[in-house]
Amino acid sequence: MATRARVRAPELVGRGGWINTGGAELSLADLRGKIAILDFWTFCCINCLHVLDELRELEEKHRDTVVVVGVHSPKFVHEADHRAVLDAVERYEVHHPVLDDPELATWKQYAVRAWPTLVVIDPEGYVVAQHAGEGHAHALEKLVAELEAEHAAKGTLRRGDSPYVPPEPVAGDLRFPGKALLLPDGHYLVSDSTRHALVELAEDGETVVRRIGSGERGLADGPAEQARFSEPQGLALLPEEEAERLGCDVVVADTVNHALRGVRLSDGSVTTLAGTGQQWWQGSPASGPAREVALSSPWDVAWFAGRLWIAMAGVHQLWSYDPARGTVAVEAGTTNEGLVDGPAEQAWFSQPSGLAAAGDRLWVADSESSAVRWVERADGAGGTDEEEDEEGSSGFVVRTAVGTGLFDFGHRDGAAGQALLQHPLGVTALPDGSVAVSDTYNHALRRYDPVSQEVTTLATDLREPSDAVLVGGDVVVVESAAHRLTRLRLPEEAVRVESAAHRTRRPATEVAPGALRLDVVFSAPAGQKLDDRYGPSTRLLVSATPPELIASGEGAGTDLSREIVLAADGPGEGVLHVSAMAASCDDAPDVEYPACHVHQQDWGVPVRLVPGGATRLPLVLAGMDA
Numbered sequence: 001m002a003t004r005a006r007v008r009a010p011e012l013v014g015r016g017g018w019i020n021t022g023g024a025e026l027s028l029a030d031l032r033g034k035i036a037i038l039d040f041w042t043f044c045c046i047n048c049l050h051v052l053d054e055l056r057e058l059e060e061k062h063r064d065t066v067v068v069v070g071v072h073s074p075k076f077v078h079e080a081d082h083r084a085v086l087d088a089v090e091r092y093e094v095h096h097p098v099l100d101d102p103e104l105a106t107w108k109q110y111a112v113r114a115w116p117t118l119v120v121i122d123p124e125g126y127v128v129a130q131h132a133g134e135g136h137a138h139a140l141e142k143l144v145a146e147l148e149a150e151h152a153a154k155g156t157l158r159r160g161d162s163p164y165v166p167p168e169p170v171a172g173d174l175r176f177p178g179k180a181l182l183l184p185d186g187h188y189l190v191s192d193s194t195r196h197a198l199v200e201l202a203e204d205g206e207t208v209v210r211r212i213g214s215g216e217r218g219l220a221d222g223p224a225e226q227a228r229f230s231e232p233q234g235l236a237l238l239p240e241e242e243a244e245r246l247g248c249d250v251v252v253a254d255t256v257n258h259a260l261r262g263v264r265l266s267d268g269s270v271t272t273l274a275g276t277g278q279q280w281w282q283g284s285p286a287s288g289p290a291r292e293v294a295l296s297s298p299w300d301v302a303w304f305a306g307r308l309w310i311a312m313a314g315v316h317q318l319w320s321y322d323p324a325r326g327t328v329a330v331e332a333g334t335t336n337e338g339l340v341d342g343p344a345e346q347a348w349f350s351q352p353s354g355l356a357a358a359g360d361r362l363w364v365a366d367s368e369s370s371a372v373r374w375v376e377r378a379d380g381a382g383g384t385d386e387e388e389d390e391e392g393s394s395g396f397v398v399r400t401a402v403g404t405g406l407f408d409f410g411h412r413d414g415a416a417g418q419a420l421l422q423h424p425l426g427v428t429a430l431p432d433g434s435v436a437v438s439d440t441y442n443h444a445l446r447r448y449d450p451v452s453q454e455v456t457t458l459a460t461d462l463r464e465p466s467d468a469v470l471v472g473g474d475v476v477v478v479e480s481a482a483h484r485l486t487r488l489r490l491p492e493e494a495v496r497v498e499s500a501a502h503r504t505r506r507p508a509t510e511v512a513p514g515a516l517r518l519d520v521v522f523s524a525p526a527g528q529k530l531d532d533r534y535g536p537s538t539r540l541l542v543s544a545t546p547p548e549l550i551a552s553g554e555g556a557g558t559d560l561s562r563e564i565v566l567a568a569d570g571p572g573e574g575v576l577h578v579s580a581m582a583a584s585c586d587d588a589p590d591v592e593y594p595a596c597h598v599h600q601q602d603w604g605v606p607v608r609l610v611p612g613g614a615t616r617l618p619l620v621l622a623g624m625d626a
Contacts, residue, residue: 006126010109016100022165033158036121043088048116054137070098073107078441091176133601139525179467181235191232205485224268230256234300253298287329302355304362311352339369347398358429371403412499419455426467438465508606512613513568520560523623524584531585541579549574578603
């Protein structure tokens with residue numbers, strides 16, 4: 001067995017305390033004898049949610065030897081609220097102990113630089129591996145098996161129950177609802193996300209008419225009482241012609257199933273329209289027959305330009321589903337995370353989570369950049385697809401109404417260029433051409449007016465609003481963390497709020513001006529090797545905000561190490577954006593098509609230029625930095 005680097009694990013500390021332990025305070029000593037996997041996450045991050053799902057099988061298979069500990073490390077101010085963390089742990093069915101670390105104390109001790117990051121601690125209390133990003137389940141499974149064998153032989157492995165203590169279940173008709181849809185008969189269809197079902201409510205928004213879905217997590221078609229969903233979110237009504245073609249009236253973004261589902265309102269039956277049930281990975285087909293192409297955390301859907309558009313939160317893109325052709329395709333975004341406008345195929349998004357079609361525009365709630373964006377035709381021709389060719393999306397452009405990037409957020413009204421939101425999840429077109437924004441982490445409903453280019457606040461004191469629907473002169477808001485729909489009269493005047501501006505809470509890394517060695521650390525998991533059969537198996541993309549932070553060395557390349565030059569006479573501080581990918585395959589010479597795995601992570605590293613600062617910046621994708 002290969003010798004591993006062993007570094008003593010720092011203690012686990014966090015001012016917010018422990019969740020899912022029955023009130024007990026845990027320490028590393030309590031985990032001695034177990035294989036501990038620390039999951040540094042924050043609940044706004046779609047990649048973190050992917051990792052939660054990846055870990056479920058590992059937790060179950062090795063439940064007597066492995067303890068997963070979530071270390072909640074907030075990006076947004078709202079995520080430092082302990083009550084919000086408690087809600088997120090229940091919302092996403094986190095079934096392991098969670099340390100609430102609002103001041104990033106443990107994050108700093110473990111030198112973590114990205115969400116999500118996994119750190120493996122052996123039964124003797126030593127760090128033996130670190131993995132950034134998602135897609136590491138295969139490598140973790142191999143490492144856990146090795147550690148089990150090694151420490152069983154040494155007598156240092158302790159089998160037994162996890163310190164996890166489940167919370168008491170809570171009754172209610174809705175639990176963390178995600179999105180809502182006004183049906184033709186005046187009823188509401190609501191995605192009851194945490195309970196993996198849809199709920200139809202009467203006109204009062206409270207009386208349950210029926211439930212669609214068994215309430216058990218899964219992917220199963222069939223009658224309403226037997227069908228299964230997994231954390232469904234967005235809902236969209238199909239035009240009559242398309243509904244007749246498909247045999248369903250409503251399309252559901254079935255987020256954790258990575259699928260689109262169809263619901264026939266007459267009997268509540270459910271069918272799968274798009275997706276394979278598996279998550280899309282780099283290198284997979286991004287267009288083709290809808291049931292043969294994998295999707296990645298579709299969060300919302302809307303009918304626009306003659307097809308159904310999909311907010312593909314998991315890969316920071318917009319896709320579409322064409323019922324007539326039975327196909328899916330990418331419409332906008334590169335999979336790079338950020339805020340970049342321009343031609344659709346060149347634009348960058350940051351976890352798009354809400355869509356609303358209005359005339360010739362498709363409004364987008366781009367949650368991680370706290371932005372409202374829109375898509376329109378480059379020539380302003382409007383929302384038809386008559387001139388579309390087989391390739392689809394090249395005629396669209398992306399523009400930003402509100403928002404400046406991944407690290408600036410707050411609650412500030414006024415001119416759109418300086419207004420601030422905080423992780424909005426929904427947009428709703430209003431009759432006057434303006435847009436209501438479900439400003440989720442500000443607990444507010446905001447409004448953007450494209451004519452005046454002003455942002456105002458319509459309502460406050462809403463608990464994590466995630467969507468809203470227009471009903472006559474009122475707006476009905478999905479108060480996700482209050483588990484209800486709330487009807488509001490649209491005010492003629494905006495609510496006045498005290499403005500606040502924030503930046504991400506992570507401390508800046510002090511680096512020296514001039515040459516900086518950027519090393520992405522990657523070691524192929526045991527039994528695998530880099531796959532070079534079809535060319536370079538690694539990729540590195542480097543940029544900065546502001547761009548003038550880097551004098552040279554930005555751009556794409558295939559080496560995971562690069563020397564960049566930070567401008568000594570530049571802005572003095574900013575954010576380095578680093579995107580790395582490595583593909584590794586099982587090292588089996590006698591197998592013609594070995595199983596391969598893609599490892600990918602995007603980092604946004606705040607840096608400050610100071611004389612005598614670091615001249616090397618290591619970012620661990622997988623392995624240990626020597």
